[in-house]
Amino acid sequence: MNGGRAFLWQLLALAAAVVLAPLLVGNPYHLNVLNVMALNVLVVTGLNLLIGFAGHISLGHAAFYGLGAYVSGILSSTHGWDPWLSSLAAALVVALVALVIGIPTLRLAGNYLVMATLGFNLIVTILILQLDEFTGGPSGFSGIPPLKVLGRSLASDQQFYWLVWGAALLGLLLARNLADSRVGRGLKALHDSPVAAAAVGVPTAAYKVKVFVLSAVYASLAGSLYAHYFGIVTPKTFDIFFSVELVTMCLVGGMGSLWGGFFGAAFLTPLPQVLHVFDEYKDVFFGGILLVLLIYQPQGLAGLWTRHARARAARSA
């Protein structure tokens, strides 16, 4: 993960594209797809921080996303909290949960975090389904109020577009700053050689837990945005298969690359919508793409990008 000056220019280019896109996309349905894409960019960027910095994969990010959605949704509608405040409260809850999961499992080498987050996601899904008194059970939880800015509700696709893409850009910028921070450098050292990093005094376990919590909070905030945008949340949206889909986006985009999350989400979110055939064959399609990429191109789309850039640099030199 490196975030040099080039990254800032790329981010600026993306921001320009974000500003221009609504001029080209008039159809509210397409705008809706773009909004979902931004939500996915946010979650996957967080997940990629975990993969890139801590070298761990989480199969529980759909659950963090779901907790962000359900906790904020329930607090704001059943208990009448302000949606911004309830989103913050949900993020706090998710951060605590991530701490509880991360502290015991991240000090161990191996795949314990994958196992724990997988179990956690399954538990959350079952609880959402069974606690129907609070969550609405299988039919979902509806009547969630929209977010308000300066007294105006952000209810339309157009208004939400600015909010969610703003959040996505901010998320990318924050991820880049983290790469440049003390924690980021410490974790990079850890990635290269855990023993050497520990020997020079990098508190590796604590850093890993921090990144894990941060990445869970990304998912939670995206989940809260989702809930206040759609007004309804259903358990299926946040099951283990969505966790797999999120990791798919990371891997397709480029594991641990700053832009990987963006590429993966931008590529995989609209495909089923644009090509209706794929909706029926979604599993075959997702599984197939992921399989081929993992076997032949484990660095993902971002890997192709850097290889292409390197080849061009080599030609011009």
Next chain:
Amino acid sequence: MSGWEQLSQYIMSGLTTGSIYALAALGFCLIYNATHIVNFAQGDFISLGGLMMYTLLGAAGLPALLALPLAVAVVAGLGVVLEAAAVGRAKSREITVLIFITVAASVLFRGVFKEVWGKQALAVPPLSPDVPLKLLGATFTPQNLWILGITLAAIAVLIYFFNHTLTGRAVRAVAINPKAAALMGIDTRRMVRLSFALAGALGALAGAIITPITTASYNVGVLMGLKGFAAAVLGGYGNFLGAIVGGLSLGLLESLGAGALSSTYKDVIAFVVLLLVLFVRPRGLLGGGEETRV
């Protein structure tokens, strides 16, 4: 029904599902020992075992004595394909990438099963006609006995294979130290492939014997596979005896827990156990896996 009768009923059903978890956990162990990866497609081996039995036994009308080995062979073949075409072919040798190859394969398998067999639940005929039996107050069907018997037989065959055959010992040697095994002239790649075949066979067996009770469907094995995974962690990941102990105790815990508390949260039990084990004793009951601290 008296308290004792109820208890023996719970134990009977706990041992039945526990056998399935044990078979799945053994599959996880075999592949872990051979490659150090978690094979998330284990649950799909179970699904395919059940689906093949539906087609061979129900639709094609083959006798059980022919259908069962055929189903096991097909799924063992799928295990070999998974290794030969995907896991073994990957450019990256990073464990994380390899694990997600099995996740991707699982998604793909499930998609294909859905296209071939549809989404509905399919009734699989039992191995022998359903007549209610009674023992110590518990009521059960011959299928329960088939499940226990076949699981015991599979375990016996595995014990014999790993202790008394040259190939079985070679598989164990590769698990302990692949480099040393290769230097001794063992074809490690073949042994890894064999482990995938065995894991497929065990999954097929589990699916073939449980689906007459649960019905078969394209995703029937997913939850059983995940619980088998929890069982493997409970017993000590990679430990064979641990897989059996973990599977049976998880089955009992689930059925007794559902009986004592409520069946609403039955499915949570396995994953709460999984988290508790990872938090408190990651090596599991009997020890296994690598608990390295960095």
